[in-house]
Amino acid sequence: MRRLQVKSSAGNYDVKVGCGAWGALRKLKGYTSTFVLTEPGLWAQWGTKFAEDTGWSGVRPILVPSGETSKSLTMAGRVAAELLNRGADRRSLLVALGGGVVGDLGGFVASTYMRGIDYVQAPTTVLAQVDSSIGGKTAVNIHAMKNLIGTFSPPRMVLSEPAVLASLPPRAFQSGIYEAVKHAILAGPALFGWLEGKVAGLTPGQTPVLETLVARAAQVKVDVVSRDEREAGLRRVLNLGHTYGHALEEATGYRRFLHGEAVAWGMLMVTRLAELSGVLDSRVGSRIVRLVRAVGPLPALRGLKEEKVLGLLIRDKKAVGGKIHWVLPEGIGKVRVTPDVTDAAVASAFRDVQRGVWND
Ligand SMILES: NC(=O)c1ccc[n+]([C@@H]2O[C@H](COP(=O)([O-])OP(=O)(O)OC[C@H]3O[C@@H](n4cnc5c(N)ncnc54)[C@H](O)[C@@H]3O)[C@@H](O)[C@H]2O)c1
Ligand SMILES: [Zn+2]
Incomplete structure (x- = not known):
């Protein structure tokens, strides 16, 4: 397991990259309740492993359809309503298990639900593992305007499991x-x-190489956002x-x-x-x-x-x-x-x- 650390004004956080990374959720204590946001296909394929690795047996995830259209205010509202229905309070934790879409949507909901609850990024695409899960940018789209509404809100941690990449097209x-x-x-x-x-x-199935690739590429993003959290200047290089x-x-x-x-x-x-x-x-x-x-x-x-x-x-x-x-x-x-x-x-x-x- 590799551990990278992001510096953030709202508290530093770890990016863990390696087989079994989701297991770090076992050690997160002190929450009144925990929730998982993901997509149906992803859960069908990886839900069992997630439940085993985290020890969260019987977890019933909140599901959103896959695809960019899920990054909407309507969907954010639905997820928030579902959290409320299930009894989420200000000391609940949300885990976003998915690609950049689930990560951006989950981060957005978490950072605004009851004025903000903790969330964990569990990215499942290469893009999300090396890029979108790190840095605390969350957003939804308005019509065709990508990421028009969003927040800067760092996750509690980022857990990148390289084995999950094996199912990517x-x-x-x-x-x-x-x-x-x-x-x-x-x-x-x-x-x-x-x-x-x-x-x-x-x-996608070359897990050991991908673990190194993700860790090394993620380190670049970690370094940049640690020095420029709010895109004052340096972060522009990522463009x-x-x-x-x-x-x-x-x-x-x-x-x-x-x-x-x-x-x-x-x-x-x-x-x-x-x-x-x-x-x-x-x-x-x-x-x-x-x-x-x-x-x-x-x-x-x-x-x-x-x-x-x-x-x-x-x-x-x-x-x-x-x-x-x-x-x-x-x-x-x-x-x-x-x-x-x-x-x-x-x-x-x-x-x-x-x-x-x-x-x-
Ligand atoms: N917050 C940021 O800093 C930041 C940075 C870059 C991009 N983004 C955002 O990220 C989004 C794109 O992310 P993405 O490329 O991960 O897209 P995505 O989340 O839509 O995932 C791509 C596809 O892969 C599927 N998928 C995800 N994980 C899988 C797995 N392990 N196996 C099989 N299929 C899987 C998804 O269902 C989807 O169909 C965009 O909305 C973009 O704006 C955000
Ligand atoms: Zn990009």
């Missing part, structure tokens, strides 16, 4: 691995080089690849790409943008491209209109005062956050990657 699995690649670009040559040796042919990525997701109505896949394309584009802006050596750029490409196939960019995608860039939530803060890789382990890139370079980077005329 290949695309969902790879989508999370792209976020791990992002963390490796931010972290430096040690993690990047290690991933270069592991990523090709990696499958690497996301400016183009969000635009790609939006331009395709969130249907063509999984989030990590859009981010993967976004990382390729921003790598090209960094080269065109003269801040990245093309040999290092090629290394980034190779690692992203090694994860697996990406849905094509075919038919995407340049004007549409570029028009969506500025609407990114992370834009400050109408300026996009680009996160440009300058090397492995070094990024520059800057609004100073030319529109022409932004357009060329998109075009070059779409047409595959660069590094493909």
Whole structure:
């Protein structure tokens, strides 16, 4: 078991990564009652293991349908009503067992139910284990506006069981691995080089490798959010690849790409943008491209209109005062956050990657 520690103004908390991680719930005492929020399919597959590992026999989870549409105020209201019906009070504990959707929804409900109760993240996707479960950001969507309403509210702990990843469909699995690649670009040559040796042919059932991968990639997020809990500045680096990525997701109505896949394309584009802006050596750029490409196939960019995608860039939530803060890789382990890139370079980077005329 690996133990990482997140520093937070509301109290430090542990991220435990390893087989049997859920067992840490056995030691959490002092709650009047405990609840689990999860999805039906996930519970059918992993509920028995969860009950065994935690000793919570007979636990009856609160279930929400899988999928992004569950991250809604309506669903948050339903979960809160269910908690109330079952007698949850201010000293109850909620465990969010699932991917980023269950984690964001569960965290949001926990941080607002009776003005806030404790919650534990038990992430079950690669994305959730390396990224969304750490840092205390919770949210629901309003119509198409992702994460419009949310809170900063750290969990009591994060328990990442790598064995649970075995049931992930290949695309969902790879989508999370792209976020791990992002963390490796931010972290430096040690993690990047290690991933270069592991990523090709990696499958969801390779539990020991995944335990190391999750722990090392999660450490990057832990370090960033421990230094910048409320996204005052440094935390922006986590947005690497996301400016183009969000635009790609939006331009395709969130249907063509999984989030990590859009981010993967976004990382390729921003790598090209960094080269065109003269801040990245093309040999290092090629290394980034190779690692992203090694994860697996990406849905094509075919038919995407340049004007549409570029028009969506500025609407990114992370834009400050109408300026996009680009996160440009300058090397492995070094990024520059800057609004100073030319529109022409932004357009060329998109075009070059779409047409595959660069590094493909
Ligand atoms: N809070 C944050 O800091 C933060 C950061 C990044 C992303 N997010 C949010 O995370 C969400 C995306 O998370 P996600 O990619 O985990 O999506 P998700 O929660 O929808 O999970 C993806 C799919 O995998 C299924 N699934 C989950 N675990 C499984 C398992 N072990 N085996 C088989 N199937 C499983 C789910 O049912 C779902 O269909 C988005 O809503 C995004 O906004 C939040
Ligand atoms: Zn992301």
